[in-house]
Amino acid sequence: MANIQQVASLAGVSVATVSRVVNGQITVSPKTRIKVEQAIKELNYEPSMLGRNLRTSESRILLVLIPTISNPFYLEIIRGIEDIAISQDYNILLCQTDTNPERENIYFNLVRKKMADGIISMDPAVNIETLVALSEHHAIIQCSEYTINSGIPFVSIDNEGASYRAVKHLIKLGHEKIALINTDEKYLYARQRQMGYQKALEEHGIPVDQGYIFHAQQIGLEYGQQAMKKILDMDEMPTAVFAVSDLLAIGALKEINSLGLKVPDDIALVGFDKIDFSNMTNPTLTTIAQPMYKMGTLAAKMLINKIKGERVESIILDHELVIRESTSG
Amino acid sequence: MANIQQVASLAGVSVATVSRVVNGQITVSPKTRIKVEQAIKELNYEPSMLGRNLRTSESRILLVLIPTISNPFYLEIIRGIEDIAISQDYNILLCQTDTNPERENIYFNLVRKKMADGIISMDPAVNIETLVALSEHHAIIQCSEYTINSGIPFVSIDNEGASYRAVKHLIKLGHEKIALINTDEKYLYARQRQMGYQKALEEHGIPVDQGYIFHAQQIGLEYGQQAMKKILDMDEMPTAVFAVSDLLAIGALKEINSLGLKVPDDIALVGFDKIDFSNMTNPTLTTIAQPMYKMGTLAAKMLINKIKGERVESIILDHELVIRESTSG
């Protein structure tokens, strides 16, 4: 493993010249450029990023904080981030916090220790105080889950509006007893989606029954199942269920199916995110589509601009209601 | 952002002493240790990994190569890798090649340029020549998909045996017309699983009909659907299907369901990997369980040992047949 010195001496030039060749600068004569390139080839030289990184004091690594990769919702976002990152010579460190503050802290430390140049946080459970404090000296963007007035730029969708549309769709189909499978209301998206749910009901003169609102501990198939188990145990069962995540909806669907009930005849079902599996279930799932790839690319661009020191504005993207079998015989 | 110099001068000691305090070495008197710690706190000092990494010429980053994170099969493996990595102060760079040689090369370059200390490759489509060449100077482990006699240590399962058991299970249930949804035979696991399939058939005197063997271009829900579409178009439809991946099986199931056929009555179905969703389908999927988390932890441990320069032996782990509704009314 040769270093720049050895290349320089083999080529009979200074390290500066080698560096200039490597970095493709113009001020090198063709003759020396060739000499240097030969030496590089001969020694199999690859510039060490460790040296370069120290000198330029950047790591060219972006940290992406997600609660867990088990939720396919993040897949396309990550793909978007990755595509932009790679095109700009960055790499991404994908960090699952698993809602574990210790893990989170390990990852925050990577930024503090300059092992990463910035953070895209998608973790709803992130410690927002720490994140804001970090954002004073480091480039940080929130994606999907965000915080109002934190000063941290974000890219997300109109959760309340999306939720409103989903529930309105159910109401138009004639449903009045509509349950909500939400997650913990400490998360902004959970509050916003619940707001949309309530707004739709109220607008149509349907009273909001707190007994119809369920809170899953987390997003996950099994939590959807659990919630649906409770719903199916109710005296006055709802005729429709809106889950704030496809994973919850798919878990719920599993529970409905295994009791022999029919979707949508016995119970209609709407999810959120349009993950790939939502089209594989039987019946297929009506859901809200988010522009996930786009969101990822934007988040990455915003972060890179922020790293460059530019001002960055937050963005709200459009969503879409995708009507499938679970709400339409 | 203070550096070690500033801490040293504020504490009135040399940088060496600060470094010793930071790295928790014994040869520092309690008095100076306290002085230094105060200075560190006062200046909000965080040691830069860039400096350290250059000096120790390691990046403490492990590169994990996977074809795509869309396949939940990798989730638990990644979790295993991550847990070990973090416990040993490493971080992982998760790299999706998307079967794109260009991407792959970008990632290989990270190792060449010392941005990563080693590679765990799980990509069946990896360029094995390049990987072997790299392994001469860099620590590399293969996980799940491997290469015989390449000199690269691996951790995997007995694909042929697992496949054999799955198909034998179908035969015992009385099936004789059993189709195989495989992937491209250029992958070792595909060949091994096909071998197991053939072995089971032959052992029971069932002739292997090449018309029953289908090749999906890739692993993915839609490819499973496509393959099943062809199968359902056959004159002499099989009574059972074994897919070499749960994703393929779930796609296939979707196709069967939407034609109104019943699993397992009309067609029995077996998948491979036991991903979470395989228990959410209707009916639930009989499948082969791989010890994915374990595989991940082992791969990580092997890689770290390899980085340390130790000799590392390959490992074959046990698998398990999980019988569920898709093969048993």
Add this chain to the structure above:
DNA sequence: CATGTAAATGTAATCGATTACATTTACGGG
């Protein structure tokens, strides 16, 4: 041919740590 200017190349400081080796300090025993 001297000279000025631009192009090409070189010198050496620098990024921020670690660490071998050197030096100083502390302290117990004679």
Add this chain to the structure above:
DNA sequence: CCCGTAAATGTAATCGATTACATTTACATG
């Protein structure tokens, strides 16, 4: 009080690049 040894601390080289600034070279012009 001196000395030897161990403990504590310091000095300075080093990792491998980048780059400001200095120097050399090339070449056109009068």
